[in-house]
Amino acid sequence: MTAPDLVVIGAGALGAATAYYATRSGLSVEVLERGAIVSGTTSACEGNLLVSDKEAGPELDLSLYSNQLWNGELAEHGDLWEFEAKGGLVVASSPAGATGLTELATRQRAAGIVVEDVPVDRVPEYEPHLTRDISGAAFYPQDCQVQPMLMAAHLLRMAREAGAVVRTGVTVTGFLRDGDRVTGVRTDQGDVPAGHVVNAAGTWAGQIAELAGVEVPVLPRRGFILITEPLPKTVFHKVYAGEYVASTQSSDESLQTSTVIEGSASGTILIGSSRERVGFDRTVSLPALREIAGKALRLYPSLAGVNVMRSYFGFRPYCPDHLPVIGLDPRAPGLAHAAGHEGAGIGLSVGSAKLLIQQITGAEPELDLAPFAPERFALREAA
Amino acid sequence: MSETYDVAVVGAGPAGLAAAVTAAEQGLRVVLVDAGRQPGGQFWRHPDESVPSTDESRGQHQWRRFTGLRDRLRALESRGSVTRIAGHQVWFLEPVAGAGAYALHLTPTVASEKTPGVPALVTAVRLVLCPGGYDRQLPIPGWDLPGVMAAGGVQALLKGHRSLAGKRAVVAGTGPFLFPVAAGLAEAGAKVVAVCEAGSPAGWARTPGGAVAVPSKALEAFEYAAVFARHRIPLRTRTVITRISGADRVESVRLGRLDSGGRLTGLARADLEVDLVATGWGFTPSMELVTALGAATRVDVDQSLVAVVDAWQRTDVDRVWVAGEATGVGGALLAVAEGELAGFAVGRDAGRPVPDGGTRRLQRVIRRGRAFARAMHRAHPIPAGWRDWLEPETTLCRCEEVTVGEVCAARDTLGATDARTVKLLARPGMGWCQGRVCGFAAAALAVPPGRDLTAADLAPMSRRTLAAPISLADLAGDDHG
Ligand SMILES: Cc1cc2nc3c(=O)[nH]c(=O)nc-3n(C[C@H](O)[C@H](O)[C@H](O)COP(=O)(O)OP(=O)(O)OC[C@H]3O[C@@H](n4cnc5c(N)ncnc54)[C@H](O)[C@@H]3O)c2cc1C
Ligand SMILES: Cc1cc2nc3c(=O)[nH]c(=O)nc-3n(C[C@H](O)[C@H](O)[C@H](O)COP(=O)(O)OP(=O)(O)OC[C@H]3O[C@@H](n4cnc5c(N)ncnc54)[C@H](O)[C@@H]3O)c2cc1C
Numbered sequence: 001m002t003a004p005d006l007v008v009i010g011a012g013a014l015g016a017a018t019a020y021y022a023t024r025s026g027l028s029v030e031v032l033e034r035g036a037i038v039s040g041t042t043s044a045c046e047g048n049l050l051v052s053d054k055e056a057g058p059e060l061d062l063s064l065y066s067n068q069l070w071n072g073e074l075a076e077h078g079d080l081w082e083f084e085a086k087g088g089l090v091v092a093s094s095p096a097g098a099t100g101l102t103e104l105a106t107r108q109r110a111a112g113i114v115v116e117d118v119p120v121d122r123v124p125e126y127e128p129h130l131t132r133d134i135s136g137a138a139f140y141p142q143d144c145q146v147q148p149m150l151m152a153a154h155l156l157r158m159a160r161e162a163g164a165v166v167r168t169g170v171t172v173t174g175f176l177r178d179g180d181r182v183t184g185v186r187t188d189q190g191d192v193p194a195g196h197v198v199n200a201a202g203t204w205a206g207q208i209a210e211l212a213g214v215e216v217p218v219l220p221r222r223g224f225i226l227i228t229e230p231l232p233k234t235v236f237h238k239v240y241a242g243e244y245v246a247s248t249q250s251s252d253e254s255l256q257t258s259t260v261i262e263g264s265a266s267g268t269i270l271i272g273s274s275r276e277r278v279g280f281d282r283t284v285s286l287p288a289l290r291e292i293a294g295k296a297l298r299l300y301p302s303l304a305g306v307n308v309m310r311s312y313f314g315f316r317p318y319c320p321d322h323l324p325v326i327g328l329d330p331r332a333p334g335l336a337h338a339a340g341h342e343g344a345g346i347g348l349s350v351g352s353a354k355l356l357i358q359q360i361t362g363a364e365p366e367l368d369l370a371p372f373a374p375e376r377f378a379l380r381e382a383a
Numbered sequence: 384m385s386e387t388y389d390v391a392v393v394g395a396g397p398a399g400l401a402a403a404v405t406a407a408e409q410g411l412r413v414v415l416v417d418a419g420r421q422p423g424g425q426f427w428r429h430p431d432e433s434v435p436s437t438d439e440s441r442g443q444h445q446w447r448r449f450t451g452l453r454d455r456l457r458a459l460e461s462r463g464s465v466t467r468i469a470g471h472q473v474w475f476l477e478p479v480a481g482a483g484a485y486a487l488h489l490t491p492t493v494a495s496e497k498t499p500g501v502p503a504l505v506t507a508v509r510l511v512l513c514p515g516g517y518d519r520q521l522p523i524p525g526w527d528l529p530g531v532m533a534a535g536g537v538q539a540l541l542k543g544h545r546s547l548a549g550k551r552a553v554v555a556g557t558g559p560f561l562f563p564v565a566a567g568l569a570e571a572g573a574k575v576v577a578v579c580e581a582g583s584p585a586g587w588a589r590t591p592g593g594a595v596a597v598p599s600k601a602l603e604a605f606e607y608a609a610v611f612a613r614h615r616i617p618l619r620t621r622t623v624i625t626r627i628s629g630a631d632r633v634e635s636v637r638l639g640r641l642d643s644g645g646r647l648t649g650l651a652r653a654d655l656e657v658d659l660v661a662t663g664w665g666f667t668p669s670m671e672l673v674t675a676l677g678a679a680t681r682v683d684v685d686q687s688l689v690a691v692v693d694a695w696q697r698t699d700v701d702r703v704w705v706a707g708e709a710t711g712v713g714g715a716l717l718a719v720a721e722g723e724l725a726g727f728a729v730g731r732d733a734g735r736p737v738p739d740g741g742t743r744r745l746q747r748v749i750r751r752g753r754a755f756a757r758a759m760h761r762a763h764p765i766p767a768g769w770r771d772w773l774e775p776e777t778t779l780c781r782c783e784e785v786t787v788g789e790v791c792a793a794r795d796t797l798g799a800t801d802a803r804t805v806k807l808l809a810r811p812g813m814g815w816c817q818g819r820v821c822g823f824a825a826a827a828l829a830v831p832p833g834r835d836l837t838a839a840d841l842a843p844m845s846r847r848t849l850a851a852p853i854s855l856a857d858l859a860g861d862d863h864g
Contacts, residue, residue, distance in 0.1 A: 036799065036800050036801050036803065036804045037797075037798050037799070037800075037804060038804065038807060038808075039803070039804065043803075043804075043807050149804075149807040149808055150797075150808060153793075153797040153798060153799075153808055154797070156797075156798060157796060157797055157798065160798070166798060168798075168800055169800075226855075226858075228855070229815060229852065230814070230815070266783060266810065266813070266814075283477075284475075284477070284675075284848050286475060286477065286488075289858060290858060290859055290860075293855045293856075293858040293859035294859035296855060296859075297855055297856065297859055303855050304854065304855055304856035305494070305854050305855075305856065306854065306855050307494075307852035307853065307854055307855075308849060308852060308853055308854070308855060308858055309815065309817060309849070309852050310817060310847060310848055310849055311848045311849060312848065
């Protein structure tokens with residue numbers, strides 16, 4: 001067997017999208033996943049593809065680029081992963097919050113996002129069951145939704161059908177080197193040589209980088225989600241509390257929650273979510289669940305008697321500057337990263353993967369990858 | 384916050400009753416929490432006690448064992464040694480950080496039945512978990528028609544409400560628990576047209592030690608034999624229902640014959656006309672509370688996920704004991720013995736003198752009961768061919784309306800290799816019952832045919848972050864009143 005052009009470590013959203021775009025560019029690919037497919041954070045999140053929650057900047061540009069892919073070349077597969085362009089309604093519960101929302105919208109419009117101001121008295125036309133006790137609202141028609149596990153599984157399937165090999169239950173334990181150059185990986189089931197290796201190990205990408213002797217600071221940020229019993233349609237769009245944006249950007253260690261509510265195809269309502277830096281602590285935190293429930297009720301008081309059936313949690317992969325790591329790593333030629341997408345890895349997966357494959361195949365990436373460069377942390381420290 | 388109890392017992396079935404009474408009689412302060420309104424659990428479910436009745440024991444077995452335990456419980460309750468919280472479920476269980484205690488968060492089983500004065504939270508130093516289990520189900524084409532019920536559900540209606548779920552019944556599946564259901568139906572006036580047992584009678588003969596070792600069990604079997612004879616109930620062994628048909632509800636079933644390896648060899652020529660189908664394939668223990676605490680689990684002979692306990696019913700988690708079905712499905716009397724032993728064990732842990740002879744006797748009873756249960760499980764396996772009569776359109780998960788075909792596609796087309804991934808991609812077990820009905824079958828369909836189920840396969844369908852549903856308002860409310 002000849003060595004594949006690309007070995008991808010991890011079969012989550014990023015690994016799946018990378019494998020998909022690699023096969024579309026004619027590369028031979030082998031995906032190595034230590035668990036089952038989509039067994040990482042991709043199976044413990046919501047499927048929001050958001051532009052609304054991002055400040056103007058490189059992440060928003062990447063988000064818009066991905067948004068075009070979801071709505072463009074990938075639209076034909078949308079049904080496979082329950083793609084829905086349902087739009088997001090962001091609401092502010094205080095006058096100060098409303099002002100913040102208006103200012104954010106101005107900056108986002110300048111960056112190319114469509115934002116519709118919604119006068120408070122017209123909010124019921126969007127969300128009839130939402131509390132009337134709000135100070136401002138904005139509608140983001142570009143916000144979309146997918147079922148993340150189906151999305152990743154189908155991208156992997158299409159990659160397989162184009163010749164990719166997906167091996168589960170294989171743990172990467174080290175790298176094959178030729179001098180500085182990375183020439184493949186070591187696994188618990190033997191060596192796999194490769195032209196290039198892509199580190200798509202999500203929250204564990206920092207550990208993989210370490211195996212290659214480079215520092216990529218990806219850390220876990222825990223988040224809980226609640227799921228209700230199935231209901232007749234009650235929540236029509238994605239609905240967020242305005243403080244959501246501040247919370248995604250925050251570096252606070254303690255428990256924070258900000259409300260994201262959406263109805264799913266099966267009638268259940270997904271209520272997110274919390275953000276906490278507690279390492280990989282897997283104990284269920286009742287205070288987090290309580291706070292999420294309480295804030296959801298402030299937006300939808302009529303849900304008080306609705307039962308929560310279950311909850312789950314995941315570990316968002318975040319970098320200190322809240323930007324993902326995408327691109328070839330000059331410190332270890334042959335190695336590239338596609339990781340650290342924090343709370344947006346589903347939405348950003350396809351854009352990140354397509355740009356990375358452009359870079360690996362020597363094409364000019366359609367979007368500048370410099371802000372996401374893997375070596376940026378070391379450079380900053382040196383400076 | 385109110386007092387911290389010496390011990391909290393969850394479940395007031397045979398195991399939990401015995402545990403609570405035994406612990407309290409040694410002077411421990413006990414709180415007994417049960418989802419049901421009356422004690423007795425699954426085995427001793429009975430009509431409303433507040434309605435005077437002269438035939439409370441009708442259709443019951445070992446009833447005097449129950450009334451004995453109930454009398455002791457009432458005495459202990461009136462002395463204030465046991466606080467019984469009925470009609471409430473533990474929806475969340477957690478250690479209290481730094482306090483050497485456990486917190487049990489409670490919610491009314493029926494939301495409208497909020498009882499004033501019942502706390503939303505109780506704490507206890509020790510825990511005895513006796514959550515029992517529920518009927519294990521396997522999908523059959525047509526099993527989502529009205530008129531198809533779990534054998535346990537049929538029996539609960541009979542025992543709890545004296546109500547008959549149908550007039551012409553067929554009882555099918557495997558295991559000795561089908562007998563009391565068929566007998567109960569017949570005694571209550573239904574025509575039982577057949578009891579279909581997938582196993583073969585030779586199964587018991589192969590394990591002579593088993594039935595003899597537990598005499599009361601054997602007696603019970605004779606008792607059922609008499610009922611079967613009286614009502615002319617045909618027992619068909621190595622027989623399964625391969626299809627259930629009807630327009631809006633059950634009208635008929637098709638039977639199939641199995642060979643000694645559990646494979647289908649042929650179909651009966653004529654369908655049986657029935658209006659009630661009761662099925663059961665053994666039990667699935669309730670494991671959400673056990674797994675919530677991270678206690679060690681194993682796969683039992685009957686392919687159920689169960690708690691690992693030592694000779695004193697103790698788990699590997701500090702001050703947590705488990706008794707009854709959650710340590711291995713073995714019937715009510717074994718559950719009582721385990722509960723009693725756990726009651727002594729918590730007493731011993733609290734420094735109470737424990738009757739040596741008594742506990743050694745219990746340990747012997749439990750060892751024998753376990754051996755008997757193993758023999759029973761070996762004689763009544765899930766037939767190897769159970770997948771063969773499924774069709775792609777057969778519903779697997781009734782809550783989410785997921786078909787067998789969709790589950791197989793997640794495995795074969797999308798690359799799922801385990802139960803968790805199948806659940807994520809095809810949604811079985813994601814609905815109201817959270818996999819309690821279809822979890823076993825979904826896990827079994829997820830793995831390649833022929834591979835035995837492992838704890839890792841079963842855990843995703845047994846673990847539930849919330850052990851019971853809870854309203855958003857109650858979840859949001861702070862229960863440290
Ligand atoms: C509560 C919560 C809500 C979220 N909501 C959203 C949302 O609405 N929208 C959105 O876009 N994003 C959301 N996210 C973020 C999103 O889930 C992640 O950014 C994304 O799933 C990351 O995908 P990944 O492929 O990088 O990582 P993963 O899915 O974790 O995949 C990495 C894989 O690498 C494997 N791996 C690790 N180490 C090794 C090794 N040594 N060898 C082999 N394999 C290995 C792992 O097993 C894993 O399967 C949310 C996250 C959380 C926690
Ligand atoms: C159809 C059928 C026929 C049977 N026939 C026989 C027979 O002939 N002989 C025999 O020996 N056995 C028989 N059994 C089995 C017998 O019912 C069980 O062995 C016995 O009930 C097990 O006792 P247990 O205490 O472990 O559990 P259970 O009796 O199931 O009691 C558990 C209790 O815990 C409660 N509980 C569970 N979780 C929670 C929670 N989170 N919060 C609060 N409460 C909770 C439940 O509501 C229940 O009341 C039969 C069972 C069925 C269904």
